[in-house]
Amino acid sequence: xxxxxxxxxxxxxxxxxxxxxxxxxxxxxxxxxxxxxxxxxxxxxxxxxxxxxxxxxxxxxxxxxxxxxxxxxxxxxxxxxxxxxxxxxxxxxxxxxxxxxxxxxxxxxxxxxxxx
Amino acid sequence: xxxxxxxxxxxxxxxxxxxxxxxxxxxxxxxxxxxxxxxxxxxxxxxxxxxxxxxxxxxxxxxxxxxxxxxxxxxxxxxxxxxxxxxxxxxxxxxxxxxxxxxxxxxxxxxxxxx
Numbered sequence: 001x002x003x004x005x006x007x008x009x010x011x012x013x014x015x016x017x018x019x020x021x022x023x024x025x026x027x028x029x030x031x032x033x034x035x036x037x038x039x040x041x042x043x044x045x046x047x048x049x050x051x052x053x054x055x056x057x058x059x060x061x062x063x064x065x066x067x068x069x070x071x072x073x074x075x076x077x078x079x080x081x082x083x084x085x086x087x088x089x090x091x092x093x094x095x096x097x098x099x100x101x102x103x104x105x106x107x108x109x110x111x112x113x114x115x116x
Numbered sequence: 117x118x119x120x121x122x123x124x125x126x127x128x129x130x131x132x133x134x135x136x137x138x139x140x141x142x143x144x145x146x147x148x149x150x151x152x153x154x155x156x157x158x159x160x161x162x163x164x165x166x167x168x169x170x171x172x173x174x175x176x177x178x179x180x181x182x183x184x185x186x187x188x189x190x191x192x193x194x195x196x197x198x199x200x201x202x203x204x205x206x207x208x209x210x211x212x213x214x215x216x217x218x219x220x221x222x223x224x225x226x227x228x229x230x231x
Contacts, residue, residue, distance in 0.1 A: 004158075033216075033217065035219060035220075037222075043204070043224065043225050044222065044224050044225070045206060045208075045222035047219035047220075047221075050217040050219060052217060091158060091159070093159075102147040102149070102164075102166075102210050102212060102218075102220065103149070103161055103164060103174065104149075104159075104161070104208075104220060105161075106151075106158035106159040106160070107158055108156060108157060108158045109158055
């Protein structure tokens with residue numbers, strides 16, 4: 001079974017609209033962390049936001065927020081007020097606590113295109 | 117602020133050749149890792165290290181070798197290049213805090229083509 005699943009290969013959103021990128025995960029470890037990274041066409045990996053399994057509140061970082069539903073094992077990224085510069089590939093990744101150390105397991109990514 | 121530096125940025129090899137991808141970080145991070153990125157497959161872990169002198173295999177280690185003689189450097193060696201190793205390679209580093217929100221910092225990648 002896939003540990004990280006991103007079911008949306010591509011998404012389109014109008015500028016200034018909000019968009020949700022889906023991520024579901026699978027782990028039996030009670031201690032884990034979920035990360036979102038952005039990869040623009042230039043290729044670098046940019047860290048966006050983190051959610052820990054024991055965090056009581058959903059993470060927020062500026063226009064990025066994480067809709068964390070632990071029982072459903074989902075950690076969707078919400079981008080508010082989309083900008084043209086948000087056009088990129090977005091990856092969800094998980095770090096498992098027990099024996100996982102700092103290792104990350106990545107999803108296959110969602111290509112987001114922001115349109116005028 | 118150099119962060120994580122990878123060299124070279126691009127490389128073309130012939131099947132059977134060997135080469136070393138270089139990775140250096142100046143943040144005193146204990147943890148370093150190598151990933152490969154292939155279309156439609158996200159990033160997959162090749163090898164990682166939790167400190168100087170300690171390395172371990174990730175998800176796709178075959179055909180690659182690593183060593184960690186210093187905290188700063190973590191080179192990845194292709195022993196005998198194969199077309200299946202055509203990929204974009206990323207080096208990453210982080211503090212060794214498995215239960216924290218410390219993100220991994222990535223280099224800019226090395227685009228490798230094997231003919």
